[in-house]
Amino acid sequence: MNVESQKVKSFISKYSNEKKALLSILQDIQEEYNYLPKEALINVSKILDIPLIDIIGVATFYSSFSLKPRGKYIITVCLGTACHVKGGPKILNEFERKLNITAGSTTEDKQFTLETVACLGCCAIGPVVVADGNYYSQTTIRTVHSILKKYRKK
Numbered sequence: 001m002n003v004e005s006q007k008v009k010s011f012i013s014k015y016s017n018e019k020k021a022l023l024s025i026l027q028d029i030q031e032e033y034n035y036l037p038k039e040a041l042i043n044v045s046k047i048l049d050i051p052l053i054d055i056i057g058v059a060t061f062y063s064s065f066s067l068k069p070r071g072k073y074i075i076t077v078c079l080g081t082a083c084h085v086k087g088g089p090k091i092l093n094e095f096e097r098k099l100n101i102t103a104g105s106t107t108e109d110k111q112f113t114l115e116t117v118a119c120l121g122c123c124a125i126g127p128v129v130v131a132d133g134n135y136y137s138q139t140t141i142r143t144v145h146s147i148l149k150k151y152r153k154k
């Protein structure tokens with residue numbers, strides 16, 4: 001944890017220990033770890049003299065921040081009504097089975113985080129999956145396998 005606190009210190013000193021740079025500091029930490037580790041937030045709180053609860057408030061306000069470890073690749077399966085009717089749950093089940101995790105979790109190797117969403121606004125082409133920012137339409141079990149094959153290689 002020592003290395004981590006050194007890194008966090010360097011992120012903060014980059015902004016001259018300014019409280020107003022909190023958002024930028026959190027962005028740097030998120031970028032480094034792919035989430036905001038609690039230890040890092042405690043260090044930020046101590047160094048900037050900002051209550052931890054306020055930092056967590058900021059971290060939970062912005063969806064780009066995560067307090068839970070996240071994978072290198074985020075896979076989002078739409079379970080909105082249209083995608084649900086077209087087989088979204090089957091797609092989700094296959095991702096869960098192949099990755100051996102449930103929705104809302106991250107694989108142990110931190111390669112994948114699996115999430116669900118209520119609608120992505122493109123219902124006509126469902127069931128829709130977003131993997132690493134790329135949209136996949138009319139997905140099937142075969143699509144699940146090809147997505148995993150593509151991102152496992154990287």
Ligand code: FES
Binds near residue numbers: 080118122123124128
């Ligand atoms: S329900 Fe899936 S995109 Fe709208």
